[in-house]
Amino acid sequence: MGRNHEVTTSHPLLGNDGELTEPGWSRALIQRYDRAMIKAPTWRIKEWDYYLVLSDSFAGAFTISDDGYIGLQSVSLLEFGDNPKEHTETVLNAFPMGKLCLPASSEGGTTIYEDKRLQMKFETAPSKRHITCHFDNFYMGKPFECDIWLSQPDMDTMVIATPWDKKHAFYYNQKINCMRASGYMLYDGKKYEFNPAKDFGTLDWGRGVWTYDNTWYWGSGNTDIDGIPFGFNIGYGFGNTIAASENIIFYNGKVHKLDDITFNIPAESYMDPWTFTSSDGRFEMNFIPVLDRSANLDYKIIVSDQHQVFGKMSGTVILDDGTKIKIQDMMCFAEKVHNRY
Template identity: 80%
Template sequence: MARNHEVSKRHPLLGTDGELVEPGWSRSLIQEYNRSMIKAHKWRIKEWDYYLVLSDSFAGAFTISDDGYIGLQSVSLLVFDGVPWEHTETVLNAFPMGKLSLPTSSSSGTTTYVDKRLQMKFEVTEGKRHISCHFDNFYKSKPFECDIILEQPSMDSMVIATPWNKKHAFYYNQKINTMRASGFMEYDGIRYEFNPRTDFGTLDWGRGVWTYDNTWYWGSGNADIDGNSFGFNIGYGFGNTKAATENVIFYNGKVHKLDDVEFHIPKDSYLSPWKFTSSDKRFEMDFIPVLDRAACLDYKLIVSDQHQVFGKMSGTAVLDDGTKISVKDIMCFAEKVHNRY
């Protein structure tokens, strides 16, 4: 059964009891996040800004996060041509617990992390997002640089407010897709230039209080299809989705809501072909993997097993009015992640 309650009126995200006022999905951050309203201990609060900027040939991913008892700041460079490869470099911080002062909204402000080795900034200006980064000794003793602009005209996003089956636990998340990308990344004498006609950025903005042990599935992609901006966000495993899922299609700045989407991941290898099906038959895709950005950490208390798989997707997406969009070989990603932290 579809679970698609849309929140349409502006109000505080949390009540005085620290619980979600209105679980559901919305097209913007109309539920107002206020860290001081959270009733859980501050070491359980998780806040992050994650950008992925993707072309057919390469990508960059950038994270600034405060996950309570650990901060995780990371940069990934991914190259798909030839023999695909990637490198992710991470800086860990002990017990940030709010010290990074991440903005309470994605629509304004600056998210910054600075130490002797890494300087990274996400700045929101009128109709644009600016990602800048310098990372010393990023890989093989060589630095990484980037300066990227994402265009964000007035557009819908995907926002979801989801409870967990535990007191004071919630997940508040926004995905902004189809932001046309320009600028560059530079590493080892190679300059990777983004073209706004074909390349896009996505923001994953999250705030909340999570339970300790979770497995989730998430997929996202963008493309220009005959001059029209197209994107999708699919996923599950993030808390109790009785009120709403986060499955949507983006088309020329408008959100089209989907029901349930299932990831069919091969048991033999993450690099074997996948399939995606939807309960409403509006998102039916084949996925040919190119690169598995796999990471496994085991610090006993903190365990993470991640497979973020990049590849090309083909199939059919159906808009709210029944219009069928033919998707052919768009570069995107889908992931399965198990975390205990």
Template identity: 45%
Template sequence: MQQNKISLPGNLLGNEGSLLQQGYSTQAILTYNRDGIKARPWRIKEWDFYQVSNDDYCLQLTIGHVSYAGNISVKLFEFATGQHYEITKMLVLPFNRLRMPLSAEDGDLTYRRKDMFMEFQVSNGGRRLICKAIGKGSPPIDVDIELSQPDPTSLVIATPFDEHPSMFYYNHKINCMPASGVVHIGDTEYRFEPDSSFGLLDWGRGVWPFRQDWYWGNGSCYVDGKRFGFNIGHGFGNTTAATENMLFYEGTAHKLGQVIFDLSAGGYMSKKQVTSDDGRFEMEFTPIYDQITATKLLFVDNSCHQLFGTFTGQAVLDDGRIIEVKNMVAFIEHAVNNW
């Protein structure tokens, strides 16, 4: 399929509130002009989601809102044992009070209350994730993680929805960020080392339909000492102009066509074949842990199966080089959103 690579800087939205350019880029060259949104205020959705993981456990930090409801959460879970810690604070009618940054590459984001402090700091070449949380039914959680960002390339995509011209999804995902730091949960310590741990940022801004399903997969690892990662997915709007499927290898992005996978066939914990229509992503996925989430607040009724497991197979770069992947721990998910 022919995909449009956006190369002309400018505003994301035009005077009518629709996308001026549709497609993908490997750097954020479009400006998220939030004041250009023409949809009703309660239709706006914005989030910053960080995930830090290794082969044994995963940390997730979220600051986000769907205008009439918000979510501040910290989670850590172990794949082998199923041990799960979580402290979540739900917000009623936050709208724009969280002051989400207009760029994934600039601007810190802070949430501060007496029982929850979370801050995402952005600097040249890295990020720092800090959280101190106290919640009922969970020991206190203390997070201090640094992510290095050695690569200039990432996935940025501007996607429309067919339901209405004012609906869009502007998304920036950053892979392959080596992670270092520590998480204390009560008396238990979880360490992340840069030779075995990576961070991921999912930065989303948009106006969505009320009901939407999506499928998303992402992972980062070292292959023969080189940074390798991927992002795959569908269901995020009309992807005629571009998919959000991309490989990353030592700082260079390699665009893929359509990648389709069905997670529910045979049960979520059964082995899956994940393939691309251009033959450049051929993987067998073996689930090891199903991170099931469900959120209900006001009009929000969301659920997600996030399957962590191992990918084994091949990925083909733009120049034809074949990357052999073996037992790469990563995830694919199916989310059903009513929001």
């Protein structure tokens, strides 16, 4: 089933009734998000910016979020060497309810969070993004800091506007892939330096009103294929995606739209080999896990069971024009997350 309605004209994301004016996908953030147009209660609104910056041997992940009655600000440091390990540190805020003033667009403005322990800032500049962070007592009493630049030339992105089958609930999301990464992270006397010749960053920018209980699947990665930037974004599980899926291949700055993808996750262990299959045969992959960044939070009303699995993907993708591209040992991640919040 080809769910491929592309939105091509600019207009407000929400109508006067608080519902999406045009569910579907687009190559840029052309539908205009305005928090004031939301008809749901303020405590149901979820807004976040999430950056993942990934090399073959290490990664950093950075989240600033205002999820209505809770804010989750987090930093992850991951290593994929002989002894894979990760540490995630999260600062929780009660009832931010819009006080973080996250920008209405990913294309401008500054996303910032500051308290005595954590100072984190995401800045946008022409063709660039800048991530800076200082986190006191990140782990074992030692601080973490980073100063990372991502380059964002004029290129297609993945944007999706998805309704739920519930009044005033919707999800507006942009994934920006294939941004070359430079700069560094610093922890415990070790400097992790990103190389723009082979390392990339991805932005997951989300705004909307979610229902309470959701399970989603998401996978993403970037690399160079014979010197040409390649990336993918795959996912499903939340909202009514009858108008469009978020399954996309990025190649040389352009997107190639895919139909349905299935994550075949082993029942025994997330660390066993996975496969990914596609309804149109255009995304067929094997995935060898290296590290499961798992987290299980249970605060009764707020419950989160996360498995973000990093590993190496190999297989074949097919572009819109029928060109076959072979992928070999591409470092990426795929996740399954169940949230009640």
